[in-house]
Amino acid sequence: MNKTIFALFACLLLSFGLQAQEYSQENYQPQRQKGRHFLQLRNGQVVYGNRIQYKSPIFKQDFFLVDDTLKYSPELVDVYQNNDGYFARVAAGNRFDSFAKRIMEGPRISKFYTTTIDYAAMGYHPYGYGMPRTSRRRIYFFSKDNGPLMTFNQQNLEQALADNASSVVLIQRHKREKTISTVMGIAGAGLLTYGLLSSSQSSTNPNSVDVSPTVYAGAGLIAVPLVIQLFRKDKLNQAVDVYNYQVKQ
Secondary structure (H helix, E strand, C coil): CHHHHHHHHHHHHHHHHHHHHHHHHHHHHHHHHHCCEEEEECCCCEEEECCEEEECCCCCCCEEEECCCEEECHHHEEEEEECCEEEEECCCCCCHHHEEEEEECCCCEEEEEEEEEEECCCCEECCEECCCCEEEEEEEEEEECCCCCEECCHHHHHHHCCCCHHHHHHHHHHHHHHHHHHHHHHHHHHHHHHHHHHCEECCCCCCCEECCHHHHHHHHHHHHHHHHHHHCCCHHHHHHHHHHHHHHC
16 A cells, blocks of 8 residues: 555656656746847847847948858848847948947836937148047937837927826926026027127236126026036936836836
8 A cells, every 4th residue: 555655656746847847948948049139120020149249341231140150131120139238220221320229228118329420520730631520429219118219309208208297297397497598598698798899908907808797697697507407317318217117106
């Protein structure tokens, strides 16, 4: 009797062990196959790989390289993720700058950026024309519900966040603050110009100039909005944060 019970108990343990192993394999293999790097093509197909690189060979077309074997043209790719982060297409094209990097992932609104290079006109100096000056700047975008990327500005956010009253209030405050800053900047520039024109040569020292007080007043009006902006979080970013936070609730 004891041998029969022991045999039945052993069979049950073996059965549970096989089921656990089968469950582990079913859940482990797909995860291992997918990895964390992928290309999502514009036709909806997703290509997973352990390594995804963007290649820009000289005198040849750029391409994505998956696991050192598969090649895909950038114009076929909608989004991709590799060691550098998650990127989404900004516009049609076959260049690296056709994609923007995600810097904030939200339940509904995510934020991206791409970098562009601005070229200034070549300056002239006594020895000829100099090399053109370049500067890099970021352009920000956002995506709602994993949709297409849109420029991160007041007009687009006002439409995308219209279904959240708290976000709309913050956007309206942004509009008012922007208007006030513009008015103060224009008034400050006017006072500064008037002050410079009304400044006169000092009567006691021919080599000095008596600066009109309106010069300082104008400079102060121009500086105030800039200083405030340094210490106050942008209302557009706050509107996005509130929108995502209330979705989580």
